[in-house]
Amino acid sequence: MYSFKAFLPTKLIFGVKALQKLPKEAKKLGTKAMIVTGRHSTKKSGLLDRVLSLLKSAGISTVVYDKITPNPTTTQVDEAAEIAKEEGVQFVIGLGGGSPIDSAKCIAIASLNEGGIWNYVKVGGGKKPKSALPIIAIPTTHGTGTEADPFAVITNPETKTKVGIGYNAIFPAVSLIDPELMLTLPxxxxxxxxxxxxxxxxxxxxxxxxxxxxxxxxxxxxxxxxxxxxxxxxxxxxxxxxxxxxxxxxxxxxxxxxxxxxxxxxxxxxxxxxxxxxxxxxxxxxxxxxxxxxxxxxxxxxxxxxxxxxxxxxxxxxxxxxxxxxxxxxxxxxxxxxxxxxxxxxxxxxxxxxxxxxxxxxxxxxxxxxxxxxxxxxxxxxxxxxx
Ligand SMILES: [Fe+2]
Structure with a gap:
């Protein structure tokens, strides 16, 4: 026998050209966004520029945090969250593969809760976050599924512990899932x-x-x-x-x-x-x-x-x-x-x-x-x- 609960609050916008819906969706979340991305690929492909200009067309100002590496760390998240607080960011956009999107989710938590992201990991501080900034996910890889889940994976570089966290507050508000963005995947x-x-x-x-x-x-x-x-x-x-x-x-x-x-x-x-x-x-x-x-x-x-x-x-x-x-x-x-x-x-x-x-x-x-x-x-x- 089986029993289950299904709670899936993310708005999924799927299909070629889904990215074009970004201005309309972003406007609903505020006027200042942080874009969280990796060091290279979204710049090389021109995607970051495309996203910046789509946001600009909607009158949204942006801060870019582009230091996310594969297997992102608590150090990167905490640094970005400090910037988000100082800049008064209202929502976070994860742009790239699983690493930037999971980082965006962690930054969304660390920006509204005290003490750094490790505090909100079960084997870390063990606290529950009260809330998180809204998140837009724009995946450029067809792995992780993070655009449709409440999970993020993060590594503590000191203890080498790689853990998953899961909170309803970090379901993306909107995910723009555009297969065209996957074409450059090696x-x-x-x-x-x-x-x-x-x-x-x-x-x-x-x-x-x-x-x-x-x-x-x-x-x-x-x-x-x-x-x-x-x-x-x-x-x-x-x-x-x-x-x-x-x-x-x-x-x-x-x-x-x-x-x-x-x-x-x-x-x-x-x-x-x-x-x-x-x-x-x-x-x-x-x-x-x-x-x-x-x-x-x-x-x-x-x-x-x-x-x-x-x-x-x-x-x-x-x-x-x-x-x-x-x-x-x-x-x-x-x-x-x-x-x-x-x-x-x-x-x-x-x-x-x-x-x-x-x-x-x-x-x-x-x-x-x-x-x-x-x-x-x-x-x-x-x-x-x-x-
Ligand atoms: Fe996985």
């Missing part, structure tokens, strides 16, 4: 971000709290990713394939909101907390199949269903179908060079235990919803096999 990012979305969906599907609402979106998004990632990888300018991957990612974000991910995301946060240069989507592909094998007896019926519905496997026996599914997933990942070993990615054997511990403690919420009652030792075993 090949490796195309694969990493699509697989991040794939793992949001499959992990939600395997979650103890899975339900028909999120199952529907999870299966649909996995199908779209399996058939369109090869096309967008081959030709990045294929707008039809980009549109499918972009929607698949938003769907995956909704499944994550309704049901949530499982231990593969906890394990990956452990990895990229210690090794920030390992892309999130790549880390998920490295450990995912090992997790599925580790908890096989608890999930084989669900895996068999994914095998039949997503990978087109014809096999009546559930255990056999589930094994075939894991192999098909590995073959698929292999086409994009995603079946690496952790050792080949520069991970040192001595850190595996620390990573298992941090994953378990910082991300216990998603360990708990993973079938198989996982302990720290299980996470370590999975990491060792992936090593």
């Amino acid at each position: 090949k490796n990012q195309t694969a990493y971000t699509s697989m991040d979305a794939f793992y949001h969906s499959i992990e939600a599907f395997l979650n103890k709290n899975a339900n028909p609402y999120s199952d529907l979106l999870a299966i649909d998004s996995m199908k779209r990713i399996i058939s369109n990632l090869p096309l967008a990888y081959k030709d990045g300018l294929d707008i039809k394939a980009r549109t499918e991957l972009t929607w698949a990612n938003t769907e995956a974000g909704i499944t994550e909101t309704i049901t949530g991910v499982i231990a593969n995301h906890a394990i990956e946060h452990g990895i990229s907390g210690y090794y920030p240069n390992i892309a999130h989507g790549l880390g998920l592909c490295v450990t995912g199949p090992y997790l599925f094998e580790h908890i096989f007896n608890q999930i084989f019926e669900r895996l068999a269903q994914v095998g039949r519905e997503v990978f087109g496997i014809y096999e009546n026996n559930d255990k056999r179908a589930a094994r075939m599914m894991i192999e098909k997933l590995r073959d698929f990942q292999d086409r994009f060079g995603l079946n690496k070993k952790l050792s080949a990615l520069g991970v040192e054997k001595e850190t595996l235990k620390k990573m298992a511990n941090t994953s378990y403690e910082a991300m216990y919420g998603v360990i708990e919803t993973t079938p198989g009652d996982l302990k720290k030792e299980d996470l370590l075993e999975i990491l060792e096999r992936a090593f």
Whole structure:
């Protein structure tokens, strides 16, 4: 049996040219905005200039914070929040991939609440924020699903802890999801971000709290990713394939909101907390199949269903179908060079235990919803096999 709650207050504006709706939507939120973005790509592509001129046309003045790196840190968030306070910013625009958008969400909290963002992380200060500035999300990658969820991922550079926070106050007020903005995504990012979305969906599907609402979106998004990632990888300018991957990612974000991910995301946060240069989507592909094998007896019926519905496997026996599914997933990942070993990615054997511990403690919420009652030792075993 199942029970669930679905609260999705974000206005999603989806489709080619969705960005053009920015002036109209921004005007509703105030007259002064902070744009949060990375150091390079939105400048190089001219997108930042386009956004600035759209806002100017609506009479909105702007402050740009452009120091966000992949795996953004609490230091960056706190610095930007100080500027937002000084400048009297009324809303925050996250422009770019998951990192700038998640940072915008954290800045929205830190601007209205005292003591820095770490205060509002469970394993940090453990406080609940009272409110947050309104957020507009403009994604330029089809991974993370952050445009449709109340989550943000942030790293404390001192403790190397990479954690997720989730508050209703940081659902974006509006997300402008424009597949045209994904056309410049390089090949490796195309694969990493699509697989991040794939793992949001499959992990939600395997979650103890899975339900028909999120199952529907999870299966649909996995199908779209399996058939369109090869096309967008081959030709990045294929707008039809980009549109499918972009929607698949938003769907995956909704499944994550309704049901949530499982231990593969906890394990990956452990990895990229210690090794920030390992892309999130790549880390998920490295450990995912090992997790599925580790908890096989608890999930084989669900895996068999994914095998039949997503990978087109014809096999009546559930255990056999589930094994075939894991192999098909590995073959698929292999086409994009995603079946690496952790050792080949520069991970040192001595850190595996620390990573298992941090994953378990910082991300216990998603360990708990993973079938198989996982302990720290299980996470370590999975990491060792992936090593
Ligand atoms: Fe993710």
